[in-house]
Amino acid sequence: MRPPLPEGIAAADFSRALDELAGVVGKTWVFVDELPLSTYRDAYSPLADGTLLPSAAVAPESVEQVQRILAIANSFRLPIWTIGTGRNFAYGGPAPRKSGYLVLDLKRMNRIIEVNEKYGYALVEPGVSYMQLYRHLQRIGSKLWIDPAAPAWGGVMGNALEHGAGYTPYGDHFIMQCGMEVVLADGQVVRTGQGGISNSKHWQISKHGLGPQFDGMFTQSNFGVVTKLGIWLMPEPPGYKPFMITFPREEDLEQIFEITRPLKVNQVIPNAAVAVDLLWEASAKTTRRHYYDGKGPLPPSIRTKIAADLNLGMWNYYGALYGPPPMIENNWKLIEEAFSNIPGAKFHFARENDPAWDYRVKLMRGEPNMTEFSIMNWIGGGGHVNFSPISAPDGAEALAQYNLIKKRCHEFGFDYIGEFLVGWRDMHHILMIMYNRADETMRKSAHDLFSLLVDEAAAAGFGEYRTHLAFMDQIAGTYRHNDGALWDLHHRLKDALDPNGILSPGKQGIWPKSARP
Template structure:
């Protein structure tokens, strides 16, 4: 058995609780040995080995077992960490917020409960992955597309609950969510929206109902356990035209997004368009050591050689057009007029034998794949953590963020490796800090760099939309308008909905009263 116990629980009491839980979910679904528990660690963490590890894990098979297990957790005041079937790499993986928590693993709840072709939605359980849902749609002859995150092994529900994004016109996953079933800490089952009407036939067709809209309260929170979720799916369009435009200068970033913004707001470009920097783009097909074996950020001369060798720009912009071919071609003229007006811009409608192009094209048409995971080979050693500030799609803001973050990366000896993704009126900036976990100094420098970026971004008016476990408290502290009134509200809700503080304590910096100090 693991020697990590939940805080304030002795071994005998813990064993008694596990016996009760085993009687509910089956003893084969209670995990206490080191080997199965190792799957719940953050394999790429910037923290030292041995941190953020669970004491045990249980895997309920249905809502009834969840309700009964929650009664046990409340009785013993055991902290749990809810986990679906995604990986959440770069943000902490499946690991708990503190060592000793019991993992509440919902992977056995992996049913696709409904796919409605007429209204274009799916109703899924927590364990359903992008690959699973895509395979189901293909096997049943559906004409609906999913919108996967870049790594296709992720969970459909989990990614939406973490405010994740994809690359088709349905790329804002929480916006495309419709209707939840949630088990509260006391075991009560709540259905949101029209799901609260007995026998409703339109639970996944409309978000709205009489009264407040609660769905968002259960995203990035610890107020309940979501057991069912509706997701709108995109009908297959009659035409699809992906394209890539390379830009030669780093400072072109401002012009790119000033040109993109009206195209996005007016839905001329309907999907989640992305500007990818040189190193992110090339890391899908080569490694840093192939070009440079020195320390610190790459010299400009090496960057120039990489760009020339792979026919890439400092920025590489991807988007796609969807719909009837005549409309696509008409709108594409507007896109070309705007985006090719920047000096040095070069348009591609195809790139032979280019894995980076191939996986982007697949993502933008809703095909899950794993190619992006190969960028971990750029450094080697697997370590990575994503810093993810969000802003409006403004050229000056993009360039300000880029220059500020690149400079700080270089100060700490790291390459800037990032992308800017525009949804509708928002811009996600994803910086991937890569490091060799076996290099203790490099790992610690990555941790220190991240913490520095959090504060400097907040000082410049930028907040993160998502983060690694180790920085949840720090980032919560940057949302400090009116003396932190927003997190005060989160804590008031936590105290009412989960008075024993058992559900994912510390998730997003929301702590139960007993642990708040």
């Protein structure tokens, strides 16, 4: 199948643009054939095959090449879609927002520029993965921990720019970001914060320079191309105590988070506390067909059998303690006493031959791995998309949100598979809608379920913090306070910084003037 042309660009002009791009990066690093371009599709998408396909891709290796590529894109009004490692799966992966975009693939820009042991930070380029940074730290004998997202192949920079989260006390990746280098649409290179000083000694030490702080403006946006990012790393603690608590009833969720809230706000539990539902936990160890070959959500009797067979709860709660052993044990007494008030709570500190326990323990000590990706085998067929509303760590709110979403999942024929992750005063509710992409009816149902959940969550006062490409405009439309004033501001910034609208048009519902509805 011939790749689509960018909208509004003639074939002859596009051919000339590709020749100019090859003159910048070399012909080897301009991808135009079907086979290499197939890697820039969303293999797990809720959309039909053949949607969101790039026209071509270009892979620079330096900031200077990025500047020259942007000059060519401006000259031809060529829309580009920027990716780092391209592993943002469940949210679109490496695919562009619309068919015909040129993918600006920054995978070759994968240098770990600095690791500072004294102050605890790293400075990285867009193509650096969690596993690459982890192995580098191991190789140099560093005593610093990274905070990885669940799949090790994800990008350190990309996850921070997408407001991603991890599982150590450094789990809010944007908060732990310090200092960016950004190439604007016109090619100007800007360094934020203390990086604005020539030869700055403290670029990755303090987020604040003189004047406004701009780092957040380049997260989940299309206002520039981020080419360097500082990330704070956690010093290895003198002690580490991971734990898991299983709870036997779905309704225990309310009490779980009423207990969790003061423990988190007061940092008794310093890392991301996660309540994982039965099926998310079970899917790392078994498959649905092993227990049930019928259609629709699993019957309660099957859920009960899975819990008994695998020694799991309806909710399975993970956390960890860090620091000097006496401090750990004092804090553990508070946690144990609090959660013992929930009837049937069971405490676990080791679980033999349990891949779910093993990978959580690794994540909470900063060790990236790929185990969580195995949960795709629960259904088979690979399809998955994440619905991710934000809520407060409030028990009644969590239970109400769970009951609403579970009900809709069951109505559309899906199992509820999700987790609640408390950062500090916020809670991420991650619903993973899994489906077989080869089953067109199932795939479409997943899409329709997601769309309905967006509207119902907004009506209840919940917004999503992150989303798949297919739903960016819909979710942007739910942020409608004062007649959509926030997106009006986004668009004013877009018009000022990228007047030709070349940078990732439509990302998070931010469109150039020529493409706005």
